[in-house]
Amino acid sequence: MRFLIKRIALMIPTLIGITIISFAVMKMAPGDPTSLMTDLNPNMNEEAVKRIRAHYGLDQPWHVQYIKWLGNMVALDFGKSFAADNRPVLDKISERIPITILINILSLILIFSVSIPIGVFSAVKQDSLFDRVSSLIVFIGFAVPTFWLALLLMILFGVKLDWLPISGFRSLNYSYLTPLGQILDISKHLVLPIFVSAFGGLAGMSRYMRSNMLEVIRQDYITTARAKGLDERTVIFKHALRNALLPLITILGLSVPGLIGGSVIFETIFAIPGMGQLFYQSVMMRDYPTIMGILVIGAALTLFGNLLADLLYSWADPRIRVSD
Amino acid sequence: MFLNDDFVRRMRRNGMAMAGLGIVVVLFCVAIFANQLSPYPPSHIDTTNILAPPTWSHPLGTDVLGRDVLSRMIHGAGVSLSVGFVAVGISTLIGMILGAVSGYYGGLMDRIVMRFVDVMLCFPSFFLILAVIAFVGPSIWNIMIVIGVTSWMGVARLVRAEFLSIRERDFVQAAISQGARDGRIIFLHILPNALAPVLVAATLGIASAVLIESGLSFLGIGVQPPDPSWGNMLTEGKDNIEIAWWLSVYPGMAILTTVMGYNMLGEGIRDSLDPRLRR
Numbered sequence: 085m086r087f088l089i090k091r092i093a094l095m096i097p098t099l100i101g102i103t104i105i106s107f108a109v110m111k112m113a114p115g116d117p118t119s120l121m122t123d124l125n126p127n128m129n130e131e132a133v134k135r136i137r138a139h140y141g142l143d144q145p146w147h148v149q150y151i152k153w154l155g156n157m158v159a160l161d162f163g164k165s166f167a168a169d170n171r172p173v174l175d176k177i178s179e180r181i182p183i184t185i186l187i188n189i190l191s192l193i194l195i196f197s198v199s200i201p202i203g204v205f206s207a208v209k210q211d212s213l214f215d216r217v218s219s220l221i222v223f224i225g226f227a228v229p230t231f232w233l234a235l236l237l238m239i240l241f242g243v244k245l246d247w248l249p250i251s252g253f254r255s256l257n258y259s260y261l262t263p264l265g266q267i268l269d270i271s272k273h274l275v276l277p278i279f280v281s282a283f284g285g286l287a288g289m290s291r292y293m294r295s296n297m298l299e300v301i302r303q304d305y306i307t308t309a310r311a312k313g314l315d316e317r318t319v320i321f322k323h324a325l326r327n328a329l330l331p332l333i334t335i336l337g338l339s340v341p342g343l344i345g346g347s348v349i350f351e352t353i354f355a356i357p358g359m360g361q362l363f364y365q366s367v368m369m370r371d372y373p374t375i376m377g378i379l380v381i382g383a384a385l386t387l388f389g390n391l392l393a394d395l396l397y398s399w400a401d402p403r404i405r406v407s408d
Numbered sequence: 409m410f411l412n413d414d415f416v417r418r419m420r421r422n423g424m425a426m427a428g429l430g431i432v433v434v435l436f437c438v439a440i441f442a443n444q445l446s447p448y449p450p451s452h453i454d455t456t457n458i459l460a461p462p463t464w465s466h467p468l469g470t471d472v473l474g475r476d477v478l479s480r481m482i483h484g485a486g487v488s489l490s491v492g493f494v495a496v497g498i499s500t501l502i503g504m505i506l507g508a509v510s511g512y513y514g515g516l517m518d519r520i521v522m523r524f525v526d527v528m529l530c531f532p533s534f535f536l537i538l539a540v541i542a543f544v545g546p547s548i549w550n551i552m553i554v555i556g557v558t559s560w561m562g563v564a565r566l567v568r569a570e571f572l573s574i575r576e577r578d579f580v581q582a583a584i585s586q587g588a589r590d591g592r593i594i595f596l597h598i599l600p601n602a603l604a605p606v607l608v609a610a611t612l613g614i615a616s617a618v619l620i621e622s623g624l625s626f627l628g629i630g631v632q633p634p635d636p637s638w639g640n641m642l643t644e645g646k647d648n649i650e651i652a653w654w655l656s657v658y659p660g661m662a663i664l665t666t667v668m669g670y671n672m673l674g675e676g677i678r679d680s681l682d683p684r685l686r687r
Contacts, residue, residue, distance in 0.1 A: 101527030112543045227667035231626050232660030345532030367542040379539050383530045
């Protein structure tokens with residue numbers, strides 16, 4: 085419990101830093117938000133522009149503006165979208181977050197369930213054919229642009245073979261399907277996006293797992309376990325694997341920003357209505373309040389992911405709690 | 409310095425490093441001699457040959473305006489290389505300065521800089537880049553700068569760690585005790601010895617900058633048409649995915665090869681600098 089409180093207290097300066105940088109990004113815009121409504125309006129005179137700027141507090145010094153903006157952020161008030169619907173930004177984001185998180189969690193599961201076995205077998209059979217082939221694939225995997233991979237898969241499975249739908253989250257006739265049919269429909273739409281979003285992580289994680297495992301296998305306690313006469317299976321899966329898995333928890337936390345950031349690309353390509361697509365649309369039409377909202381929430385989610393990883397680590401490895 | 413005969417000898421024997429270097433050199437030549445190499449001008453529109461599949465006259469096909477895909481890809485090489493180099497130049501410079509200050513002075517300075525690094529790492533980098541581009545507008549220069557200022561954190565940590573350890577070495581302590589100025593110690597004594605890992609990080613950084621640029625251009629927020637870039641060529645590929653596969657396949661292969669080339673070179677340099685680190 086004390087560990088938890090300490091960790092959360094440590095997060096506060098980082099959170100403040102996040103808001104300062106976000107605010108700085110916002111201030112980078114040439115002109116200010118009011119120029120959208122004043123520049124092309126023939127009825128505007130200098131007096132009116134001044135009044136509008138005063139109304140939005142833009143005539144105040146920047147630190148006063150920042151404090152005010154920070155207050156709104158803390159109250160989760162991101163303002164109203166500049167888009168035609170003019171809805172509160174928080175509503176727009178919260179209805180789209182679940183899809184993004186769902187896809188990211190599913191792809192994390194995929195990443196772990198594929199890369200851990202690959203990493204372990206590559207390490208145990210170092211320099212075998214399997215190790216060489218998987219290392220080569222991993223090396224190529226690092227260099228593949230995910231959006232290109234998405235295009236290739238769309239051509240293969242969507243256009244040539246016609247097995248999977250290439251865009252959207254559900255079919256047009258979704259509401260007429262049986263509940264089972266609906267689940268099937270969504271899963272068919274999600275196969276490619278999940279694979280694409282997991283791909284980058286797959287390469288990195290397999291490689292990381294391999295080097296972890298190689299390091300652990302060389303430790304004295306593994307030699308001891310072997311010397312005791314334990315069979316290789318027990319040595320690898322019980323003694324070595326457990327220790328090699330520990331650092332993966334940290335990597336899990338570190339991979340959150342990459343996954344969330346990557347959602348912009350695959351959600352845009354596959355036309356999935358998640359937070360990434362909303363962000364892309366907002367960028368394209370300069371919907372500043374929504375951009376700022378997603379930027380802050382994205383960073384906060386990362387921070388939360390890191391906290392989760394820290395807690396998980398301290399639960400899995402009691403040494404951390406003692407030494408901290 | 410680290411670029412001694414030993415290093416060169418190990419590089420020569422390292423097949424991966426040489427292959428990577430070969431790819432990079434070829435890309436440079438392609439970018440420099442783009443006008444001589446490409447069969448057509450990159451923006452040459454041929455309305456009688458729209459979306460033609462690969463043939464002898466257009467080896468990689470043509471796009472929606474009948475422009476030659478091969479010629480556009482050749483001209484895209486320069487874009488991708490210059491973005492890679494300038495962006496990494498910026499990020500390496502920022503990272504080295506902040507890392508050096510943080511590692512050399514320590515204390516409060518160090519805490520502030522490292523907290524700044526933590527904060528920057530919290531932003532999904534693609535979100536941050538897109539947000540800044542949304543505010544400052546897309547152009548090739550803005551992309552270079554934005555990629556540079558959002559990717560210096562790794563270098564900063566690396567340089568700081570090097571400074572922390574080199575600072576304690578005898579020759580630095582000797583310089584300090586002789587009363588050498590901070591600037592002299594930082595630039596003359598410590599920095600040259602901290603450059604090796606920076607070189608590796610910079611080479612790998614070019615690979616990731618190329619990837620980011622192509623992603624941004626693909627989303628339409630990077631290099632703007634009609635200027636050709638591998639990323640914005642793929643956008644056309646996506647728009648015509650059901651009829652013209654060649655628009656999607658070839659530019660992606662160019663990105664893949666480039667990124668692999670830099671990755672191979674970077675890892676090769678790392679292995680040659682310190683063979684003990686090899687895994």
